[in-house]
Amino acid sequence: MEISRIRALRGPNLWSRNTSIEAIVTCPAGQCGVNQVEGFEPRLRARFPDIGALRHAGQDEPVALAGVLGLAALALQAQAGCPVTFCRTATTPEAGVHQVVVQYSEEAVGRRALALALQLIEATITDQPFDAAAAVLELRELDESERLGPSTGCIVDAAVARGIPFRRLTSGSLVQFGWGVRQRRIQAAEIDSTSAVSEAIAQDKDLTKKLLHAAGVPVPLGRPVRSAEEGWTVACEIGLPVVVKPQDGNQGKGVTVNLVDREHMDIAFKAAAEYGDVIVERFLPGYDYRLLVVGNRLVAASRRDPPQVIGDGVHTVRELVDEVNRDPRRGDGHATALTRIRFDDIAVLRLSTQGLVPESVPDKGRRVILRNNANLSTGGTATDVTDDVHPDVAARAVAAAQMVGLHICGVDVVCETVLRPLEEQSGGIVEVNAAPGLRMHLSPSYGKPRPVGEAVIAEMFATGDDGRIPVVAVTGTNGKTTTTRLIAHILASSGLAVGMTNTDGVYVDGRQTDSGDCSGPKSARNVLLHPEVEAAVFEVARGGVLREGLGFDRCAVAVVTNIGAGDHLGLNYITTVEDLAVLKRVIVQNVAATGCAVLNAADPIVAAMAANCPGDVVFFAADRSNPVMSKHRAQGKRTVYIDGEALVASEGSWRESVPLRDIPITRGGAIGFQVENAMASVAAAWALGTSWDVIRSGLASFASDAATVPGRFNIMDYRGATVIADYGHNPDAMRALTQAVQAMPGRRRSVVISGAGDRRDEDIREQTQILGAVFDDVLLYQDAAQRGRADGEVMALLREGLKGASRTTHVEEIRGEFVAIDTALERLAPGDLCLVLVDQVEEALAHLAQRVAKAPATH
Numbered sequence: 097m098e099i100s101r102i103r104a105l106r107g108p109n110l111w112s113r114n115t116s117i118e119a120i121v122t123c124p125a126g127q128c129g130v131n132q133v134e135g136f137e138p139r140l141r142a143r144f145p146d147i148g149a150l151r152h153a154g155q156d157e158p159v160a161l162a163g164v165l166g167l168a169a170l171a172l173q174a175q176a177g178c179p180v181t182f183c184r185t186a187t188t189p190e191a192g193v194h195q196v197v198v199q200y201s202e203e204a205v206g207r208r209a210l211a212l213a214l215q216l217i218e219a220t221i222t223d224q225p226f227d228a229a230a231a232v233l234e235l236r237e238l239d240e241s242e243r244l245g246p247s248t249g250c251i252v253d254a255a256v257a258r259g260i261p262f263r264r265l266t267s268g269s270l271v272q273f274g275w276g277v278r279q280r281r282i283q284a285a286e287i288d289s290t291s292a293v294s295e296a297i298a299q300d301k302d303l304t305k306k307l308l309h310a311a312g313v314p315v316p317l318g319r320p321v322r323s324a325e326e327g328w329t330v331a332c333e334i335g336l337p338v339v340v341k342p343q344d345g346n347q348g349k350g351v352t353v354n355l356v357d358r359e360h361m362d363i364a365f366k367a368a369a370e371y372g373d374v375i376v377e378r379f380l381p382g383y384d385y386r387l388l389v390v391g392n393r394l395v396a397a398s399r400r401d402p403p404q405v406i407g408d409g410v411h412t413v414r415e416l417v418d419e420v421n422r423d424p425r426r427g428d429g430h431a432t433a434l435t436r437i438r439f440d441d442i443a444v445l446r447l448s449t450q451g452l453v454p455e456s457v458p459d460k461g462r463r464v465i466l467r468n469n470a471n472l473s474t475g476g477t478a479t480d481v482t483d484d485v486h487p488d489v490a491a492r493a494v495a496a497a498q499m500v501g502l503h504i505c506g507v508d509v510v511c512e513t514v515l516r517p518l519e520e521q522s523g524g525i526v527e528v529n530a531a532p533g534l535r536m537h538l539s540p541s542y543g544k545p546r547p548v549g550e551a552v553i554a555e556m557f558a559t560g561d562d563g564r565i566p567v568v569a570v571t572g573t574n575g576k577t578t579t580t581r582l583i584a585h586i587l588a589s590s591g592l593a594v595g596m597t598n599t600d601g602v603y604v605d606g607r608q609t610d611s612g613d614c615s616g617p618k619s620a621r622n623v624l625l626h627p628e629v630e631a632a633v634f635e636v637a638r639g640g641v642l643r644e645g646l647g648f649d650r651c652a653v654a655v656v657t658n659i660g661a662g663d664h665l666g667l668n669y670i671t672t673v674e675d676l677a678v679l680k681r682v683i684v685q686n687v688a689a690t691g692c693a694v695l696n697a698a699d700p701i702v703a704a705m706a707a708n709c710p711g712d713v714v715f716f717a718a719d720r721s722n723p724v725m726s727k728h729r730a731q732g733k734r735t736v737y738i739d740g741e742a743l744v745a746s747e748g749s750w751r752e753s754v755p756l757r758d759i760p761i762t763r764g765g766a767i768g769f770q771v772e773n774a775m776a777s778v779a780a781a782w783a784l785g786t787s788w789d790v791i792r793s794g795l796a797s798f799a800s801d802a803a804t805v806p807g808r809f810n811i812m813d814y815r816g817a818t819v820i821a822d823y824g825h826n827p828d829a830m831r832a833l834t835q836a837v838q839a840m841p842g843r844r845r846s847v848v849i850s851g852a853g854d855r856r857d858e859d860i861r862e863q864t865q866i867l868g869a870v871f872d873d874v875l876l877y878q879d880a881a882q883r884g885r886a887d888g889e890v891m892a893l894l895r896e897g898l899k900g901a902s903r904t905t906h907v908e909e910i911r912g913e914f915v916a917i918d919t920a921l922e923r924l925a926p927g928d929l930c931l932v933l934v935d936q937v938e939e940a941l942a943h944l945a946q947r948v949a950k951a952p953a954t955h
Contacts, residue, residue: 097161097217098122102210104203107617107645108686110679114182114199115645117169117206121162123192128160133221140164140220144228147171160185161217162194168213169198169206172228176235178205188669195669202242205235240427245269247285247534250549258553260563261649263621273556274563275648276595276629280556285504286531287556294501298530299344301375304500311499313492314524316510318377324365328358330376337379339526340364342371346529348471352442354379363445380510380524384470386478387485387507387514388537388548389497391555394490396537396546397482397514403437403466403475407458413447414439414454417466425539426475434541437466437475478536480543481514488517496525504552506532565629566784567648569683571636572657572702573676574829575773576615578800578808579657582761582777584633585804586794590786595623598635600806600937604628616640620647631784636683638676642668646686653783654683654709655694655776659701660828673701681705692783694776697724697735714783716775718768720744736779741765743775745782752788754778754795761800761809766839769832770800770809802945807937809836812944815951816926818842821934821944825852827859830866833931837870842929846873848920849933850913851894853885860890861897868901871931873923876909877916879935914943921947 101120109116130136130150137150148171150159159167163185170183182199200206212231219226244252248269255262255273263272269284281288286295297303305315317334320343321327331338340361341351350371352364368374388396405416420426421436428436437443439454443466447453450464458464470476489509497505511523518524537546557563566587570580577598584596584603593605597619602610604626610619615637623632624647636646659677670676684693684705696702697715703724706713715728720737729735732748741764742753756765759774774795781791802810807823818840824833837845847867851860867874876894878887891909898907910916913935920930934940 097124097165097214099210099214102207103643104200104207105197105645106203107647108649108682109641109645110682111184111197112182112199113649113686114180115201115203115206116182116197116199117203117210119165119196119198119210120188121165121194121196123161123194125192127221128162128192130159130161130164133161136161136220139223140216143220143226144168144171144216146175146228160187160194162196165210165213165217166196166198168216169196169209172209172212172216172231172235173198173200173205173239175232176205176209176239178202178235178239189671202239204242205239208238209235242267244271245284245535246538247532248282250534250538251282251285251552252549254547254549254553255563257550258557258562260553260557261624263625272625273553275567275624276565276626276632277593278561278563278565279625279627280563282552282556284531285534285552287503287552289556290503290530291501295530297500298502298505298528301341301343301345301527304528305377307499308496308525308528311495313496313499314518316378316380316524316526318375320373320375321365322374324362327365327374327376328361331355331361334376334378339377339379340368341375341377342368343373343375345371348467348469348474348476351469351471352445353468360445360449363441367442377526380522380526382510382512382521382523385481385509385511385514386532386536387490387493387509388532388534388546389493389502389505389507390548390551391503392494392498393551394485394493395482395551396548397480397485398478398536398540398543399481399514400470400472400536401477401479402468402470403443403477405437405458405464405466407460407462407464409457409460412455412457413452413464416458416464434477435473435475439466442467472533472536477541480537480540480546482537482544482546485514486516489514492518492525496528500528502528502530503555504532505529564652565624566631566653567624567651568631568633568653568655568780568784569636569646569648569651570634570655570657570776570780571638571680571683572655572696573660573826574824574832575657575769575776576635576637577823578761578770578773578805579655579776579780580633580635581805581808582773582794582798583655583780585798586777586781586786586791587631587633587784589794589797590790592630593628595626595629595632596634597623599637613637617644617647624648638670638679641679641682642670646682648686650686650688650691651683652688652691653694653780654687654691655780656680656684656696656702656705657772657776658696658699658828660826677701677705681708684709687711694779694783696772696776697722697728712783714779716772716779718771718775734779734782736775736782738765738771738775743771743778745778754792758792759795759798761798761805763840767809767836768839769836802941806941807934809833810941812948814921814924814930814948817924817928817930819921819924819930819932819944819948821932821941823937824933825863826855827862827866830863834866834870837929837931840929841927843925843927844873845871845929845931846875846920846923847871847931847933848875848877848916849894850877850879850935851890852879853890857893860893864894864897865901868898868904871904873906873920874898874901874904874908875916875920876907877913878909878911879913913940917943918947 103118105116166183173180178201180199184197186195337354337356339353350368384400426434426436493507506529508527512521537548580598584594588594596603597614599613602614615635620634691711693709694714697717714734716736718738734747745752761770810821
């Protein structure tokens with residue numbers, strides 16, 4: 097078995113909405129099915145019993161070996177604790193070749209699971225050993241290292257539950273919620289509105305205490321020290337016992353509490369000094385509580401108990417610790433509910449205060465403390481006490497957070513109980529923490545979990561705010577780029593800062609920020625990252641969806657212009673128009689429930705996509721009597737059509753019309769494909785709630801020139817002749833162009849054309865078959881890039897298409913696009929018409945503009 101290609105589908109895709117790994121898998125001849133390998137299934141189950149059923153759902157027929165690969169990759173991830181359920185295997189037109197698609201939650205884990213699944217199958221076929229337990233352990237550890245930690249993860253989960261999109265910006269815990277101008281960001285449990293100044297204050301324990309004291313919040317006495325000797329002097333001044341800790345610390349690192357003698361001061365100072373400057377403060381008796389403040393309210397509280405073991409009269413302290421650390425809830429980092437107890441110098445020091453050493457065997461029932469501080473990161477446990485917190489204690493915690501300026505704040509309180517005010521029991525606030533850990537509130541050792549992630553999201557986004565900006569996705573075979581540009585232009589006319597991607601580049605508020613073909617998911621994601629963007633319009637090409645899926649989870653409006661042959665059919669196992677439609681309708685399937693699909697009712701394949709739309713549908717077609725249009729209109733739903741010389745929008749008994757003469761790109765309705773583009777654009781803007789005054793203004797101010805829509809039916813005058821530049825490159829585009837050209841005056845018509853080498857032979861021939869019925873002269877030129885074709889091969893196919901042409905009388909081959917253009921221009925006389933089908937769009941348009949500018953004026 098061989099895997100020839102692996103893709104990570106990072107957004108909604110051809111197969112599902114799940115992030116997935118897609119692999120092209122080739123099975124050896126005669127070994128494609130499970131039953132074709134003797135003893136395969138028993139040997140497989142002996143190596144990996146958790147593989148599951150090797151049958152298609154509802155069928156007795158066993159799956160192919162490629163299917164087993166997918167099932168194994170899925171099961172290995174599931175056994176490692178990954179939340180994955182989707183797997184699919186599809187045959188291809190090539191014998192023995194399959195597409196295997198497996199869901200992943202972390203891309204690195206999905207890729208590794210696929211590799212391990214391949215090892216499992218190969219070991220099964222060759223009857224070699226395979227350690228499934230080790231494979232699962234490897235994946236579990238990889239997943240823990242890759243996935244978000246519990247604090248960030250719970251905030252992301254809360255956002256997803258509210259329908260707020262998120263994107264992980266780094267391999268760490270920096271996450272963006274929402275899109276464009278409505279985005280917010282977090283770093284772990286810290287939000288973007290918290291200032292760096294506030295964070296710096298929280299890290300300075302001494303300054304924090306001074307500010308809290310000024311605010312009337314009870315805090316322990318103490319101050320920074322530069323040596324163990326000075327530390328002991330301060331300890332004696334403020335009174336023993338004391339706490340020694342880093343002035344800028346977190347997670348309990350380097351903290352020693354309840355210190356009472358000079359010898360231990362040396363050890364404690366050294367431990368704290370490893371993390372920076374040291375502070376000594378009065379030890380407050382009582383329990384250690386963590387109060388979580390979000391915004392202006394207390395949302396959770398836990399009592400934290402130090403790491404400890406209970407003697408059994410048999411095992412040593414070290415052995416008891418090892419036994420506790422074997423609890424599956426305990427891990428080395430923060431990915432698990434609890435952390436393993438550290439057995440270090442501080443633990444040994446704490447044992448000595450109890451008259452013990454690591455090899456001591458404590459009496460049965462004796463409680464042995466391994467640390468005085470109760471941080472979970474050093475092995476402590478947490479008990480939820482949220483419902484017990486006295487209002488005065490909660491108010492002190494909120495005051496402390498606000499004094500420092502933290503929107504999410506972990507307030508450490510030491511007191512006998514949170515049931516009474518701090519002042520009544522000599523309790524106090526000992527620390528204020530930025531970016532506090534949340535797992536003690538999510539998975540307390542004892543008590544009730546608290547929805548702290550929801551509280552953070554509620555602080556960032558008001559009720560009902562999902563952080564989204566309007567997103568319009570446009571796809572189809574022809575008209576995508578013009579429609580994308582026109583929709584963006586209309587939205588910009590309403591005053592919105594619009595982000596747009598298409599085959600010409602990326603644009604933000606009218607500024608080009610990237611060039612080239614930017615119709616893929618990466619460009620869309622970059623637009624959604626931009627903090628100025630208020631609405632986005634994306635051209636969605638087939639290639640990007642195949643390679644990586646969509647660059648967004650759902651859209652407000654999906655526009656499908658048409659589906660035709662010649663759009664790269666035969667590539668990537670998209671062999672029919674129906675296959676292409678399934679791919680293109682991905683944007684329709686991912687319309688929001690409150691959104692809308694804009695579909696071409698005159699194209700039966702496109703019209704059928706309405707059944708796949710979770711939201712509403714607006715149909716458009718020039719013919720209002722089209723059966724699909726008539727039925728939709730009779731149901732009182734939205735349609736856009738042409739009535740006489742006007743574009744009409746209809747819903748129930750309501751009508752709105754725009755004269756075609758006021759839509760320049762249609763040339764008064766003479767250019768049929770531009771009429772379709774205008775109808776689709778109007779329907780999309782209408783679906784977004786754009787006012788009709790804005791729609792009219794946008795249509796009227798949109799020109800079909802090289803600056804506005806480069807390479808899309810750009811019309812120019814050359815010495816009294818009409819020259820049209822277009823990027824049409826498939827048979828459907830040729831039909832639309834010839835129809836438009838026939839509606840325009842032209843004494844003698846000529847066309848300059850090449851052909852893309854990555855099209856099927858029949859599609860290349862068909863282009864010139866269509867042109868031969870309309871143009872007198874055909875000038876063929878060879879593309880700069882033949883895309884895998886031999887020299888002259890495309891030209892020969894184009895010539896074949898012209899055999900028997902009903903109108904063409906002159907065919908000429910020219911090497912070089914610009915030479916062909918110049919040749920055609922030199923032959924033009926006043927009243928002629930020339931269609932130039934450009935290959936290098938930007939360069940060809942610049943060349944044409946230069947020639948037009950230098951041409952003598954005609955009268």
